[in-house]
Amino acid sequence: MRALARKGKSAMVRLYRGYNRRKTRDAPPPSTGQVRILLLHAYGMGGTIRTVFNLASYLAKEHDVEIVSILKEAEEPFFPIDPRVRFRFLDDRLHPGPDPVRAMLSKLPSKLIPKEESAYHRFNLWTDLKLARYIRSLDTGVLMATRPGLNLAMAQLALPGVITVGQEHVALATQPEPIQELIKWRYRRLDALVTLTKADLKDYRETLPKPPRKVVRIPNAVPPMTGDVAKLDAKVAIAVGRLTRIKGFHRLITAWETVAAAHPDWKLRIFGAGPQQENLAQQIVDAGLEGKVELPGPTPDVGAELEKASIYVLSSRHEGFPMTILESMAKGLAIVSFNSPHGPKEMIKNGVDGLLVKPRTNANLADSIIRVIEDEQLRRDLAAGALETARTYDVDVIGQKWDALLASLLARRESRAQRAAMAGATDTAGTAGTADAARLTDGAATADAARLAEGAELKPPCP
Template sequence: MRALARKGKSAMVRLYRGYNRRKVRKAPPPSTDKVRILILHAYGMGGTIRTVFNLASYLAKHHDVEIVSILKEAEEPFFPIDPRVKFRFLDDRLHPSPDPVRAMLSKMPSKLIPAEESAYHRFNLWTDLKLARYIRSLDTGILISTRPGLNLAMAQLALPSLITIGQEHVALRTQPEAVQELIKWRYRRFDALATLTKADLRDYRAALPKKPKRLIRIPNAVPPMTGDVAKLDAKVVIAVGRLTRLKGFHRLIVAWEEVAKTHPDWTLRIFGAGPQEENLRQQVIDAGLEGKVELPGATTDVGAELEKASVFVLSSRHEGFPMTILEAMAKGLAIVSFNSPHGPKEMITDEVDGLLVKPRTNANLATSLLRVIEDEHLRRHLAAGALETARTYDVDAIGAQWDALFEELLARRNGTYVRPTPPAPAPAQIEPAPADPAQAPPPA
């Protein structure tokens, strides 16, 4: 029976590959004119969504760009959008159709997304069907996917004529083992895999037995923000993020108890929404920090709120590439952050443009916050360094890296790619041999 099953599976694979070859023969030539970006929930709130909008806006200057969202669960986007960018939603959960097939499939668990994927519960058989149909409908252009489940689906389903780019916003090491195993064998099918950090790039190089055609690190760019740089005269420390345990705001509130003892005139503002909101509010009350710790909720204008602060703090357990740090740097705030190797450690140079704190150490976090609060010279020094660092993440500088990647992938498809010649090593400087006293001419 097992041998029969293996033969059946092998026959299905051959049929599938044959179908792909026929589709590719009829496909238009490779092109970068159209760019499609797959995302889970375009109208939601989160760093990935904000960075996708930012990238789409840059690419829309020279490409036909569409953001393809698996879900639609809000009437309007949380973040502002560029009118040049199109949107498509595969599963409109606000206005579901009365289709009985949809109703039936929506109650059944996904078979396309691995159960260990963190967003698995958001998918079902209906989204599987819609996603598979969409990916299979593309025969040219570029498709970029932005999370492991969608990357794995794209690797399985995309036609060979489509240029595929997997983009990872979360570190490989934080993925469940089952997801990592799938990544090892499917990601090799991509034209390119783009990571946000050098540390994650190293991890993928070490982990993938066979590599995509291109493994590259392209960080996120600073998004457009309202207002000017902070004046650093407000006695406000700000934190921004989804209110989950992963973001460590419960640790930040514990650390703030120490800060409030000596600096009751300073305020901690934590912007965001999420499942931990009520727990955090109760923690503030229990610690007697009412009026000293504020939870104003989510904000659509991060720039305006950063401008009103002097210090930005990040208390996450781990991060991929936290956009909030980049935004705070661009606003000229002093940064205090737990030291995560796949994000803050690469973005922050300790004592130059921020302070790095040993992870999960509430006392150390409190000590670093007290340093920047009490030492105005240090605060302004870190803020000036942060502004300089932010300039290296300018949208045009980062966008140029995407332009270069597109050009390279198209050249690879067209057979015109020429591997860059590494620079020749500098000629060795040969020191003259010391004179042999025995052969020296006799003195005059």
């Protein structure tokens, strides 16, 4: 029985290899004319969504850009979108229709996304099928993914003619160990991996035994915002983010007890929604901070709210590359932030464009906020420094880095194709401009496909 199973798997692997060869042979030349970006929920709210919209808008000047959202759970986007950018939704959960196959598969857990992925509960066997079909339908162009689960699926399933670019918005060190093991195993098949911070770039280069062809750092750009810079005369501090434990808003509220006692005329406004909303609201009541700390909910116009404040506070346990810091800098706010080892530490020059505080120290956070409140000159100096820093993250400055990356990836593909053609290797992955011929014959990749087809979970090989 085992021998029969092995023969079946072997036949499936051969079929998969043959299919890849045929698709490669018939594929159009490598191109960056089309850019597809995989996103979990394009109509949701969050920093990753906002940065993807920003990047897509820039790339749409010269490329055909489509954002491919795994889920559709809202009728309208939370953030404004560029009309040049198209959208595709793989699983419309608002209007699922009467499809019995979808109904059945939606009840079964995902086999494509690792269980340790933070968004695993959002996937199922139906999303697996739709995602796999979409990825395998592409034979050229650029495909980007924006979170570990989608990067891993893309690396596993993309045809050799597609230029694959993985983006990481969360630090490698914060990923669960099983995810890190899969990253080590599969990310080598990507054409490029883009990190947001220098610290994460260093971690990936040191951790991956065989990294992608290119591992580069391209930070996020400042998104367009309404209004003007803050006047710094409002007695308001602001924080923005998902109301989750990791954002540390419970620490910020505790710190504000000290701030409010010293400066009762100042107010803290925390914008966002999430599972901690009720707990935070109760904490405000218990601390007697009603009227001094507000939870207004999410806002689609972050710029307008930042303009009404004077201080931005970031209290997260850790961050990848917080967009809210960039947005606050661009609005000319004085910033007080916990000194997270990746994003804030790289983005803020302590005492120049913000104040960095030892992480998870509520008293130190309160002291730094009070210092900025009481020293108006410091507040204005930090705000001026923040505006200068924000200019280095202008969308055109960051966009040119993406232009250079895509151009280099295309040049490498075309160079390989030319060399393979000159060598007469017309039946290899190189002829189709593949970034790595091993992706065509890689036993691990084909075994992955076989296991997925059999409904088994995908696991890294034994060391």
